[in-house]
Amino acid sequence: MSTKIYTQGNDTIIEGIDCFSIEDTLDCGQAFRWQADERGHWHGIASGRYLEIYKENDRVILKNTSESDFESFWRGYFDIDRSYAEIIEKISTNDTLKKASNVGRGIRILKQEPWEAVCSFIISQNNNIPRIKWIITRLCENFGERIDGGYTFPTAQRIAALSLEDLGVLRSGFRAKYILDGAKKYANGEISEEILYNGDIDAARSELEKIKGVGPKVADCVLLFGYGRIEAFPRDVWIKRAMEKLFDGKLPDEAAGYEGIVQQYLFHYARKTKLDI
DNA sequence: GCCCAGGGAATCG
DNA sequence: CGATTCCATGGG
Numbered sequence: 001m002s003t004k005i006y007t008q009g010n011d012t013i014i015e016g017i018d019c020f021s022i023e024d025t026l027d028c029g030q031a032f033r034w035q036a037d038e039r040g041h042w043h044g045i046a047s048g049r050y051l052e053i054y055k056e057n058d059r060v061i062l063k064n065t066s067e068s069d070f071e072s073f074w075r076g077y078f079d080i081d082r083s084y085a086e087i088i089e090k091i092s093t094n095d096t097l098k099k100a101s102n103v104g105r106g107i108r109i110l111k112q113e114p115w116e117a118v119c120s121f122i123i124s125q126n127n128n129i130p131r132i133k134w135i136i137t138r139l140c141e142n143f144g145e146r147i148d149g150g151y152t153f154p155t156a157q158r159i160a161a162l163s164l165e166d167l168g169v170l171r172s173g174f175r176a177k178y179i180l181d182g183a184k185k186y187a188n189g190e191i192s193e194e195i196l197y198n199g200d201i202d203a204a205r206s207e208l209e210k211i212k213g214v215g216p217k218v219a220d221c222v223l224l225f226g227y228g229r230i231e232a233f234p235r236d237v238w239i240k241r242a243m244e245k246l247f248d249g250k251l252p253d254e255a256a257g258y259e260g261i262v263q264q265y266l267f268h269y270a271r272k273t274k275l276d277i
Numbered sequence: 278g279c280c281c282a283g284g285g286a287a288t289c290g
Numbered sequence: 291c292g293a294t295t296c297c298a299t300g301g302g
Contacts, residue, residue, distance in 0.1 A: 029283060121283080128282040131300060173298025178285090215285045236283035267283075 003080075005070070012070040014060040019084035021106020022055055028268055030225050031110050032120055032133045033140070033153070043149065045140075046077055047113045050149030079108045079228075087258050094254040096246050097262060103272055104265035110225060114196070115186050116153045117226030118211070121218045122178045135172045142169050159183035178213025185211050196227050204229065224260040233259035242270040 004015040014020075026034035026042050034044035041054040041063075051074065052063040062074060075081065088105065092098035112120075119139070124132050136153075143158055144151035159167075160183040167176040185191050192199075195207045201223070208219040220234035233251065235243075243249055246266075255262040 124282090125284040126282060126297080127284090127299085128301080131282080134300095171299065173300095174285095174296090175298080213285065217284060221283075234283075238283065271283095 005080075007067050010064045010066070012062040012065040012067060012074075014062075014080070016058065017060060017080070019088070019105055020060060020078070020108060022053055022060065024104065024106040024268070025078070025108045025110065028104075028107055028264065029129055030221075030264065031112060032129075032136050045147070045150050045152060046110075046116075047073065048145075048147065048152045049073060050147060077111050079111060082108075084108065084261070087261055091254045091258060091262060094252045097252065097254055097265070100262075100265040100269035104268035107261075107264050107268060109228070109230060109261060109264065111228050112225050113153065114193070114222065114226035115156045115183075117222045118182050118186065118208070118214070118218075119153075119159075119179055121221040121225075122182060122211075122213050123172060123175055124221070125175065125213065125218060127175075135170050135175075138170050156183045156186035160187035175213065178211070181212040182214065196223065196229075201229060201231055205232075220260075224263070230258060230260040233263050236267070238267055238270045239263060241275060242266050245275050 003017045004013075006013055006015075022042055023036070023040075026044065027036075031044070031046075033046070034042050036042050039054070041052055043050075043052050045051070049069070051065065054061055054063075062070060065074060084105075088101045091101060120132070120136060123135050127135075140151040140153055143154035143162070145154075159179065162180070162183075164176055164180060167179060170176060170179075172179065191210065192207055196204050199207070204223055204227070205216060205219045208214050208222055209216070214222075217234050217236055220232040223229040223232035224234060233239075243251065243266075251259065251262070
């Protein structure tokens with residue numbers, strides 16, 4: 001299947017792309033700032049840019065998006081250049097992975113702004129998805145920048161300048177002090193982007209764990225969703241349950257090199273079936 | 278009231 | 291090391 005990308009009026013169109021469900025990608029718990037309207041069009045802001053995106057027939061439409069906006073940002077954000085079909089084919093030699101990737105076939109790994117990923121997944125700890133979204137909404141409305149279409153995600157510098165009391169409006173509980181610590185360490189350059197992008201995955205994980213409130217699971221989410229490190233494998237409660245039930249605790253060899261993508265398929269599969277298999 | 282939620286820090290032994 | 295307990299908050 002060949003993918004065609006072109007502009008039409010003010011929009012950019014992606015035609016014939018395999019493995020791209022907008023809904024499954026934007027609402028699978030990797031990002032928390034996208035919302036569907038009554039027509040099924042998705043609206044969100046990423047890295048300070050507002051986007052409306054939807055599917056019409058087999059065409060993905062990015063509304064009011066120029067070719068240069070698409071090339072310079074959205075192409076990377078939606079991981080357009082990765083062949084998910086090839087990956088699914090490879091991991092499907094394992095029967096269970098085949099089932100899981102069938103259910104989650106439309107999911108892509110979003111390349112989010114790293115600091116947004118850090119902050120979002122600190123907020124996610126011991127929390128549920130609807131409340132994570134509410135806290136992040138309050139964070140953006142209170143401390144982000146108003147732009148056409150909503151609010152940007154506040155920078156680490158902005159949050160670093162706030163006090164713990166200022167963050168009280170978030171109602172984020174014990175996580176507020178972690179958000180503040182992460183903001184300060186990101187703002188003052190204590191976290192090495194070089195290690196996070198290019199370092200050994202264990203070194204990258206340790207680098208993020210310098211932040212209070214960041215442990216192995218949050219670190220892997222940040223590496224996967226913020227730095228494009230698809231070999232990261234976040235182990236949350238759902239994944240732990242799924243691993244025990246499906247694989248007796250050990251990820252099959254077929255997943256090697258694609259752990260993060262497999263993780264998304266398993267997470268989606270586990271939640272959808274509730275593992276009553 | 279109780280339990281749980283895309284965990285992690287602190288405090289044990 | 292591994293195992294427990296506590297952490298804020300809100301919904302079911």
